[in-house]
Amino acid sequence: MLEMRIPSHQLRDLLKLYFIMGSQNTDKDPRFVLEEAIQGGITLFQFREKGEGAKTGGEKEELARSLMQLCRNHGIPFIVNDDIDLAIAIDADGVHVGQDDEDVAAVRERIGDKILGVSAHTLKEVEEAIEDGADYLGIGPIFPTGTKPDAKKPQGDTLIRAVRKEKIDIPIVGIGGITAENASFVIQSGADGISLISAISQAASPKESSKQLLERIMVPLAQN
Numbered sequence: 001m002l003e004m005r006i007p008s009h010q011l012r013d014l015l016k017l018y019f020i021m022g023s024q025n026t027d028k029d030p031r032f033v034l035e036e037a038i039q040g041g042i043t044l045f046q047f048r049e050k051g052e053g054a055k056t057g058g059e060k061e062e063l064a065r066s067l068m069q070l071c072r073n074h075g076i077p078f079i080v081n082d083d084i085d086l087a088i089a090i091d092a093d094g095v096h097v098g099q100d101d102e103d104v105a106a107v108r109e110r111i112g113d114k115i116l117g118v119s120a121h122t123l124k125e126v127e128e129a130i131e132d133g134a135d136y137l138g139i140g141p142i143f144p145t146g147t148k149p150d151a152k153k154p155q156g157d158t159l160i161r162a163v164r165k166e167k168i169d170i171p172i173v174g175i176g177g178i179t180a181e182n183a184s185f186v187i188q189s190g191a192d193g194i195s196l197i198s199a200i201s202q203a204a205s206p207k208e209s210s211k212q213l214l215e216r217i218m219v220p221l222a223q224n
């Protein structure tokens with residue numbers, strides 16, 4: 001089948017409310033949390049099974065397949081963080097890599113036309129990622145984050161604004177400490193969406209939290 005890279009306008013829509021989760025991010029059954037988040041309106045999901053208490057090997061693959069099925073049932077693309085081998089093994093819709101992960105150009109080579117997201121913290125990293133074949137950028141941490149011990153210093157909206165000032169219009173999602181209270185700030189900086197873990201995975205109702213986050217970004221998105 002003749003495949004092609006996902007068009008930017010389609011990806012912008014997917015990036016609106018980008019939920020990221022691994023079993024280590026919730027005390028509940030991650031399948032229940034993801035189902036609730038999907039009911040609440042998330043537009044994209046990233047499987048990030050990593051750090052203290054994360055599953056590995058066969059258990060990790062089994063959970064990935066089960067969460068991917070939930071996404072497939074609702075037409076939500078399934079992105080795998082870091083683990084390119086796993087993404088290829090289960091035929092995920094895409095991958096996300098950071099500056100300390102596999103080389104972006106090499107990953108593009110391996111995954112063909114699947115969605116490729118790259119984390120960027122400076123204008124130079126932004127330009128390199130685009131050069132190497134990124135479809136979207138994850139820029140942050142915007143605010144302090146509790147889920148990534150090795151996160152860099154929070155940078156607010158500085159880089160997102162700088163990228164937009166350079167007329168670089170690649171799809172961008174903000175990440176890092178985003179909540180219903182600060183979500184509109186991220187969109188107003190020029191991001192196409194927000195990505196987050198705890199605001200949904202640690203919520204009493206992942207469904208209600210997802211709905212509230214969507215409500216908070218709809219107006220600012222319309223004004224971009």
Ligand SMILES: Nc1nc(C(F)(F)F)ncc1COP(=O)(O)OP(=O)(O)O
Nearest residue numbers: 081096097098117119137138173175195
């Ligand atoms: N996982 C991510 N997803 C995004 C996304 F754009 F998808 F929101 N942006 C940034 C990151 C962070 O990626 P990375 O710097 O490799 O750290 P880790 O592998 O620990 O997540």
Ligand SMILES: [Mg+2]
Nearest residue numbers: 082097098101
């Ligand atoms: Mg990574």
